[in-house]
Amino acid sequence: MDVTRLISNRSRSIDASGIRRVFDLGAKLKDPINLSIGQPDFPVPDAVKKAAVEHIQGNANGYTVTQGIAPLRNRLARHLADDLGWDCDPRPASEADMAKPGVIVTSGTSGGIVLAFMALMDPGDEVIIPDPYFVMYPHLCRLIGAVPVLCDTYPDFKMTAERVEKLITPKTKIVLLNTPSNPSGAVLNQRECDQLLELCRRKGIMLVSDEIYDEFTYADARVLSPVGDKTTRLPSPGRVKGSADDLLLLRGFGKTYGMTGWRLGYAAGPRRIIEEMAKLQQYTYVCAPSALQWGAMAALDVDMKPHIESYQKRRDLVVEKLSRVTDLAVPGGAFYAFPRVPGRLGLSASQFIEKCLEKSVLVIPGNVFSKRDTHFRLSYATDERSLTRGLDALVELMGG
Numbered sequence: 149m150d151v152t153r154l155i156s157n158r159s160r161s162i163d164a165s166g167i168r169r170v171f172d173l174g175a176k177l178k179d180p181i182n183l184s185i186g187q188p189d190f191p192v193p194d195a196v197k198k199a200a201v202e203h204i205q206g207n208a209n210g211y212t213v214t215q216g217i218a219p220l221r222n223r224l225a226r227h228l229a230d231d232l233g234w235d236c237d238p239r240p241a242s243e244a245d246m247a248k249p250g251v252i253v254t255s256g257t258s259g260g261i262v263l264a265f266m267a268l269m270d271p272g273d274e275v276i277i278p279d280p281y282f283v284m285y286p287h288l289c290r291l292i293g294a295v296p297v298l299c300d301t302y303p304d305f306k307m308t309a310e311r312v313e314k315l316i317t318p319k320t321k322i323v324l325l326n327t328p329s330n331p332s333g334a335v336l337n338q339r340e341c342d343q344l345l346e347l348c349r350r351k352g353i354m355l356v357s358d359e360i361y362d363e364f365t366y367a368d369a370r371v372l373s374p375v376g377d378k379t380t381r382l383p384s385p386g387r388v389k390g391s392a393d394d395l396l397l398l399r400g401f402g403k404t405y406g407m408t409g410w411r412l413g414y415a416a417g418p419r420r421i422i423e424e425m426a427k428l429q430q431y432t433y434v435c436a437p438s439a440l441q442w443g444a445m446a447a448l449d450v451d452m453k454p455h456i457e458s459y460q461k462r463r464d465l466v467v468e469k470l471s472r473v474t475d476l477a478v479p480g481g482a483f484y485a486f487p488r489v490p491g492r493l494g495l496s497a498s499q500f501i502e503k504c505l506e507k508s509v510l511v512i513p514g515n516v517f518s519k520r521d522t523h524f525r526l527s528y529a530t531d532e533r534s535l536t537r538g539l540d541a542l543v544e545l546m547g548g
């Protein structure tokens with residue numbers, strides 16, 4: 149049977165990820181220096197593994213309620229109270245105080261993004277996303293028939309209110325913020341978060357904040373905040389007014405605890421939206437992995453600071469080496485940098501990546517994340533030796 153003609157237009161409209169192309173090319177290299185990986189290089193903490201294994205052996209392997217196990221939702225409500233001053237009600241709709249924000253455990257942060265988009269967007273509705281963006285955003289828009297409107301954030305990669313305001317139309321329903329950012333590591337400061345939230349409020353648009361890298365926010369990015377409390381962690385929009393009425397928060401466990409394959413995230417925000425997301429989760433993912441939800445609960449009690457500090461040191465190494473040979477916006481968080489391919493080379497980023505491959509260095513060309521093909525993403529979530537080797541090769545390629 150010719151199955152090709154059976155493939156939907158929806159699926160045909162999506163290109164296989166450019167990241168996968170780099171991985172395929174990398175698979176052919178003998179001893180690659182891989183600076184393309186989007187996940188941490190530390191193992192899941194032992195206490196977390198233990199909690200998950202105990203629950204697998206204790207037969208917690210069936211479905212859970214779609215919102216996630218009650219102990220994890222309660223723990224998340226406590227976490228959000230400590231972190232943002234939010235007063236969530238983690239109980240299901242039938243019992244909850246409907247005026248308070250809700251919480252739902254999702255299948256990865258991706259699951260949260262999918263549910264949020266499905267809950268809020270009709271075909272033709274517009275969502276403003278940063279350019280450069282996390283690869284999933286524009287593709288997911290197309291899958292559900294929504295229109296991605298790209299907000300050009302070059303050269304500092306900040307999706308500020310000033311840049312967003314010009315793009316708002318009567319069809320705009322979501323502004324999707326990602327701080328710290330994939331692929332640039334850019335972090336909005338407190339004032340910029342405040343202004344964006346205020347703009348969305350004024351225009352009646354939902355600010356959806358993808359904060360999967362929330363724990364990877366480096367000390368100097370916090371201190372950069374002109375009005376923020378230096379003792380607090382992330383300059384998150386949620387912290388600004390202490391309100392969850394106009395902000396849908398999407399977070400994850402995968403990056404923070406090195407458990408990307410466990411597929412766990414959570415969403416918190418306006419109760420009405422969380423309930424819609426729960427309804428949609430019931431008929432799609434059903435629930436997040438059951439035993440692993442117990443692991444996630446244990447994870448919230450683990451201090452990941454030593455890992456984060458080690459990532460900050462690697463970030464410093466990247467900045468020290470690369471800013472001598474090219475333009476680099478200093479990343480305030482995540483574990484990526486997004487340097488420019490120097491104009492003097494006369495190469496697009498895709499062409500530059502071919503040169504990198506000749507030196508066995510794997511990085512990702514900017515056009516995977518952007519309309520432009522001028523920058524490349526490098527991940528420093530790798531051991532210091534490989535990172536140093538890779539950076540030295542890049543410096544040499546850029547004529548340093």
Ligand SMILES: Cc1ncc(COP(=O)(O)O)c(C=O)c1O
Nearest residue numbers: 186256257258282330360400402
């Ligand atoms: C900005 C951003 N959001 C969401 C995700 C997806 O996270 P998860 O693996 O939890 O679905 C990623 C993963 O790379 C990401 O970089």
